[in-house]
Amino acid sequence: MLQRGAMESTAIELEGQAGDAKRNxxxxxxxxxxxxxxxxxxxxxxxxxxxxxxxxxxxxxxxxxxxxxxxxxxxxxxxxxxxxxxxxxFQAWNLFDPDVLRWLLERKFSIEVLRHFTQLRRGIEPEAAALAATARDGAAIDTVYRELERMRAAERGEDDPLAADIAFHLAILSASGNPFFLQFSRVVATALTTSIRFTNRIKGHTASIAEHRDVADAIEARDPERARACAALLIDNVLDLVDG
Amino acid sequence: MLQRGAMESTAIELEGQAGDAKRNxxxxxxxxxxxxxxxxxxxxxxxxxxxxxxxxxxxxxxxxxxxxxxxxxxxxxxxxxxxxxxxxxFQAWNLFDPDVLRWLLERKFSIEVLRHFTQLRRGIEPEAAALAATARDGAAIDTVYRELERMRAAERGEDDPLAADIAFHLAILSASGNPFFLQFSRVVATALTTSIRFTNRIKGHTASIAEHRDVADAIEARDPERARACAALLIDNVLDLVDG
DNA sequence: ATTGTCAATTTATCATATAAATCGTGCTGT
DNA sequence: ACAGCACGATTTATATGATAAATTGACAAT
Incomplete structure (x- = not known):
């Protein structure tokens, strides 16, 4: 019964439950x-x-x-x-399509998927940080530091720690100046958001401000290799938690 | 004039050139x-x-x-x-859709897109190689070596060099055992096949068999760090071609 | 000036008819 | 017995016309 208006359809309303996203x-x-x-x-x-x-x-x-x-x-x-x-x-599916990703996550989420997500981040984010260090986009770097400051505020209880953490990582993706990396924003946000729900272990764990700052500083210092290494360290920490 | 069959359409045939992909x-x-x-x-x-x-x-x-x-x-x-x-x-476009990526690479001034995509590969493929070295999937590693052999055959003129090169890189993505990395198979194949056709610069360049073998050997030796480094070297070479 | 009403435009949906592609079946000829 | 072909059946592909719904802009009323 996807039926909305009337029109002259004679279909009996007994099927469906088409979910929420039925704008039409x-x-x-x-x-x-x-x-x-x-x-x-x-x-x-x-x-x-x-x-x-x-x-x-x-x-x-x-x-x-x-x-x-x-x-x-x-x-x-x-x-x-x-x-x-x-x-x-399955391999033909476009997993990075927002709809497909959402459908998949609503039902099929697991530690396994979270680990795969995080392994992907291990590839993406260090490279994004290295690119950001090369790109030298002043405004983008400012944003990175602003989100870092937000993490500090969150540590003082003045902001949401998870949201601040996510914003920091998205800022780095954005600072890479590469649209392909920006495409992963949704994936990263999803991975971080659901991490909390699926691993109690991470719940107590507050992200290390110092290690995040190291990434920002390396970008600011225009040192791609250091930026790459520091960003890799961040994800490796997450990976340790997920892998157990 | 997308018109194929007849039907009763009265449209004049004067528009279109819908490209090649008009299966319908x-x-x-x-x-x-x-x-x-x-x-x-x-x-x-x-x-x-x-x-x-x-x-x-x-x-x-x-x-x-x-x-x-x-x-x-x-x-x-x-x-x-x-x-x-x-x-x-532009930010809303699904860049990992093979069609979208192909359209982007086929247009003029696509070097920028090709560089950005290669930067993405710089993040993805080394990590995939590292994961493959950890995963220890015998059958997948066999495939990697089979594709390497195919590259050698191509060097002797017994196979298509581009196809063999692509197949090798896809084999590594597959050997990672991570479905998200496997996703990139399609786009990597799309990007390489279409970009080669549209950029003369890379045409003469034949991929180094030795450097490809190094990646395979590092995976076989279960040395993630070496696999990561060797795979990174491969992409860096491509990056030099695109940037230079 | 604000609000309500109405007409116009464009997509959304429904309905029906015909074409094209493809698979299976059975016939036909040898 | 068997290869090949004709033909019907099924399903998507395309065309066409009608109506509904959503939204915009103009205009009128207060």
Missing amino acids: LTQGMLDALGKAIVTGRYDMRPFPTEAEIARAYGVSRSVTREAVKMLTAKGLVQAKPRQGTRVQP | LTQGMLDALGKAIVTGRYDMRPFPTEAEIARAYGVSRSVTREAVKMLTAKGLVQAKPRQGTRVQP
């Missing part, structure tokens, strides 16, 4: 099908045909087709005449 | 609009309405709508009733 029928459809795919609902049974989806959810074929096209654009499915729409293998 | 009208439309967006055709003028696109390209509204939906899924545009479809700011 197509978005709701996309969300419902996306979640269903990542949770493996079609691993054993075939993906439904246009007609079946339209009937099951009580929407027109236009809506189902446009939703399926969007899933195709995100790499989740592939449609062919006569053979129908098929769920693509 | 919608794909061709997606490709044409995607390229137009990344090359800035709509920076100064508004994005056309459904009706305008359909008329200009001689396709039905179904096709234009589905193409626009796919562009929406990739973060390039956003459609709203009455205001029409708008090109989203």
Whole structure:
């Protein structure tokens, strides 16, 4: 029952629960099908045909087709005449698509995923810090120091420690001056936010201001190698906690 | 003139050149609009309405709508009733979508994009090599050596050098055992294949077999730090070519 | 000046018809 | 018996027209 307005549809309202993100029928459809795919609902049974989806959810074929096209654009499915729409293998999925990432995290989160996230950060953030040290963007470096100051304020109880920590790491990604690194903002924010929820161990652990400052100072000093090493140390600490 | 079959359309065939990837009208439309967006055709003028696109390209509204939906899924545009479809700011684009990346690299003045992407590889691949050295997946390491052998064969003219080079790097990403690193397989392959075609500079350069072997040996020897360093050296060489 | 109303524009949705691609089946000819 | 071809069935692809919903801007009323 994705149905919103009336129109002349005769579909009975008994299916669906298209989630929250239903700004319109197509978005709701996309969300419902996306979640269903990542949770493996079609691993054993075939993906439904246009007609079946339209009937099951009580929407027109236009809506189902446009939703399926969007899933195709995100790499989740592939449609062919006569053979129908098929769920693509996992490695074809675009994991860095915000929707895909969200669907995945809502259900499939685990320590395993968190470790993989953190290993990715171990690759990304040191390089971003090194680039930031090379780029010499004064305004961006100012932001890094401002977020560092925010971490200090958080330590005094004047700000949210987690939010400040996240902001610092995003500032470094931004200071790299490389749009590809900026794309990881969402991943980093997610990884840090959920770290807390999944490892009690980290809860007591307050991020070391000194080690964060070392990264900022190395960037300021235009020393890429030191920036890389200091940033790597930060992530290695997280990795130790996650790996146990 | 995206027109393929006949049907009863009366559109005159005078627009388009939807590129190569027109396995069907919608794909061709997606490709044409995607390229137009990344090359800035709509920076100064508004994005056309459904009706305008359909008329200009001689396709039905179904096709234009589905193409626009796919562009929406990739973060390039956003459609709203009455205001029409708008090109989203660059930060909203999903740069890790293979289509988006290809469009970016195919346009003129893409050296900047290529440099940024290579900087990303500088972060990713060394870490992947280090993880591979830790993971100790025998079968994956065998694949790495098989691709290395393929590079040797290519040097003797028995295989495609570019394809072999790409396959080696993908094998390392795969050997990391981390799905997020595996994600980069598609974009790395896309970036290397398209950028080589569009930049003459790198063309003559044949990759060093010895330096590639060093990476494989370090992984085999289970020496993460050496694997990381050797892989970094490989990318640094590419970076010199792009920067220089 | 603020508010409410209405018309216009554009996307969103529905419905239906036809084309194209592909798979399986069964026939046909040897 | 078997290879190949014709044909029907299924599913997506495309075209078309109609109506709904959302939003903007102009304009009128207070």
